[in-house]
Amino acid sequence: AALEALERKLKSAMRSTTLNRLAPDLEALVRAETIAVQAGPRPSADEAMLAEIRQAILAGRPLGFIYSRPGAEARSRNVAPCGVMFGRANYLVAADRESGRIQTFRLDRMSAVRAEAGVASPPPDFDLQAFASQSFGIYQDEIEDVVLKVSPEGADEARAWRWHPTQSLEAQPDGGVVVRFRASGMRELAWHLFTWGEQVQVVAPERLKTVMADALAAAGRALDRAQV
Numbered sequence: 001a002a003l004e005a006l007e008r009k010l011k012s013a014m015r016s017t018t019l020n021r022l023a024p025d026l027e028a029l030v031r032a033e034t035i036a037v038q039a040g041p042r043p044s045a046d047e048a049m050l051a052e053i054r055q056a057i058l059a060g061r062p063l064g065f066i067y068s069r070p071g072a073e074a075r076s077r078n079v080a081p082c083g084v085m086f087g088r089a090n091y092l093v094a095a096d097r098e099s100g101r102i103q104t105f106r107l108d109r110m111s112a113v114r115a116e117a118g119v120a121s122p123p124p125d126f127d128l129q130a131f132a133s134q135s136f137g138i139y140q141d142e143i144e145d146v147v148l149k150v151s152p153e154g155a156d157e158a159r160a161w162r163w164h165p166t167q168s169l170e171a172q173p174d175g176g177v178v179v180r181f182r183a184s185g186m187r188e189l190a191w192h193l194f195t196w197g198e199q200v201q202v203v204a205p206e207r208l209k210t211v212m213a214d215a216l217a218a219a220g221r222a223l224d225r226a227q228v
Contacts, residue, residue, distance in 0.1 A: 049113045050084070053092060056115035057081045063094065063120070065113040067105055079103070080120035083128040093131060095122055102131060133165045134184055141184045147203035148179040154199030178203075186211045 011019060056063040063081040068074040079094035082102065091104040100123055134143055150158040152175035159169060164181035171177055183189070186205075190212045193200050202209050 046107070049107060049110065052113045052115055053081055053084060056120075057083065059115065060119055060121045062097065062116045062118050063092075063113065064116045065105075065110045068109050068111070077105070078116065079105075080122055082122040082126055082131075085128075085132055093128060095120075095126070102126070141186070142207075143182055143184045144186070144205040144207065146179075146181050146183055146189065146205065146208065148193075149201040149203055150177045150179060150196075151199045151201075152176045154196060158200075190215055 014022075053063060055061075062078055064076070064078045066074050067077050078097060079092075080097055082093045082095055084107075085091045085093055085104070090107045092107060092110065093102065093104055095102055097120055102123075146164075148163075149172075155175055155177045158177050158179060163179055164183050166183070167179060167181040169177050169179055186208045190208060193202065193212065194215075202212065
């Protein structure tokens with residue numbers, strides 16, 4: 001609806017001759033461009049839910065909802081909403097009203113979302129962009145120093161890749177490159193590193209190596225079961 005309103009405003013501000021000239025160009029571009037859909041969770045962005053979350057954020061009110069996770073009993077939550085992060089899955093970022101700890105909640109696992117009475121504001125020093133930049137992806141856990149050694153065969157692609165806002169790249173004598181950054185979200189980073197095959201060696205942290213080894217072991221067990 002917002003895009004349609006913007007389209008009407010733009011058209012009303014343009015001369016008819018310009019519009020007539022643009023129309024066939026835009027139609028040709030629409031036919032010539034598309035989005036490659038990748039495998040992964042399908043983000044949920046229910047408009048009524050988002051409207052309720054935004055109302056609570058703007059009014060500085062608590063947000064109540066029922067949160068359901070696979071393998072766990074659904075729980076009633078009451079938090080101070082801080083913002084929403086959109087990605088491969090969409091998340092509410094909120095502060096626990098007692099401890100002040102920042103947590104993330106997947107929108108597709110939330111129900112009965114409602115802005116409640118009272119006052120519940122984010123911590124005064126909270127910055128949503130800074131919070132999002134801590135993680136390699138969306139998932140937030142312990143922040144660690146990541147060191148990756150990329151082979152000469154993958155060095156050009158690694159230099160062109162945006163790994164993380166804190167990244168630094170160091171050229172190696174053999175033509176490879178060492179990538180360093182500080183981030184949380186080792187699971188999502190491990191998933192990404194599998195796409196590099198033998199071109200990336202994990203130097204640190206040890207937990208990233210463990211996450212990747214566990215994922216490989218789980219995949220191996222699944223393959224063994226499929227062959228029985």
